[in-house]
Amino acid sequence: MTSALALPGNRHVVLIGLMGAGKTSIGRILAKRLKATFTDADTEIEKAAGLTIAEIFRMHGEQAFRDGERRIIARLLDAPPGVLATGGGAFMDAGTRALIRERGTSIWLRADVETLYRRTRQRTGRPLLNNEDPMGTLERLAQMRYPIYAEADITIDTGAEKPRQTADRIIEELTAMTKQLGATRATA
Numbered sequence: 039m040t041s042a043l044a045l046p047g048n049r050h051v052v053l054i055g056l057m058g059a060g061k062t063s064i065g066r067i068l069a070k071r072l073k074a075t076f077t078d079a080d081t082e083i084e085k086a087a088g089l090t091i092a093e094i095f096r097m098h099g100e101q102a103f104r105d106g107e108r109r110i111i112a113r114l115l116d117a118p119p120g121v122l123a124t125g126g127g128a129f130m131d132a133g134t135r136a137l138i139r140e141r142g143t144s145i146w147l148r149a150d151v152e153t154l155y156r157r158t159r160q161r162t163g164r165p166l167l168n169n170e171d172p173m174g175t176l177e178r179l180a181q182m183r184y185p186i187y188a189e190a191d192i193t194i195d196t197g198a199e200k201p202r203q204t205a206d207r208i209i210e211e212l213t214a215m216t217k218q219l220g221a222t223r224a225t226a
């Protein structure tokens with residue numbers, strides 16, 4: 039069951055942003071608060087493939103991962119609305135971006151590269167950062183992706199605050215959006 043209060047237009051709430059932005063941890067909290075389902079696209083890709091993301095990259099290559107990612111996200115966006123966390127590259131695909139725009143409210147969790155580096159450096163499950171220079175990789179990805187992420191419906195800066203506080207701010211934005219939609223409908 040989803041909450042009518044803050045899923046604007048009864049559409050999915052889709053979290054986007056670079057690795058380490060907090061999409062999964064914030065998404066879980068958000069879903070609980072909204073009494074909505076939470077789905078993590080990366081987990082669904084792993085389930086469907088029966089492999090971890092690192093294994094998919096290693097055995098089949100990044101392109102195969104991207105193809106699977108596009109298909110799985112399309113399927114998830116076909117399901118009843120809830121909170122959906124996507125992998126950092128998902129919104130870069132024009133088709134996926136168009137689908138998210140059609141069926142969801144996109145939220146970019148923006149963070150500076152130092153913060154992302156700090157949050158990702160303990161984990162080894164991210165093949166794109168498994169190299170000599172993960173900080174440089176994050177910088178390059180930020181440069182390439184941030185102009186596209188900026189097309190999201192809502193941008194939230196995540197800094198030193200706790201995921202709970204970020205979730206609170208997102209709920210405020212979603213509630214305002216829901217009210218605005220209601221007001222627009224009432225005057226139409």
Ligand code: S3P
Pocket residue numbers: 055056057058061080091124125126127128163164165166
């Ligand atoms: C990727 C981000 C990862 C995962 C894959 C590729 C990317 O997800 O989908 O390793 O291209 O940025 P997270 O952003 O959840 O770490």
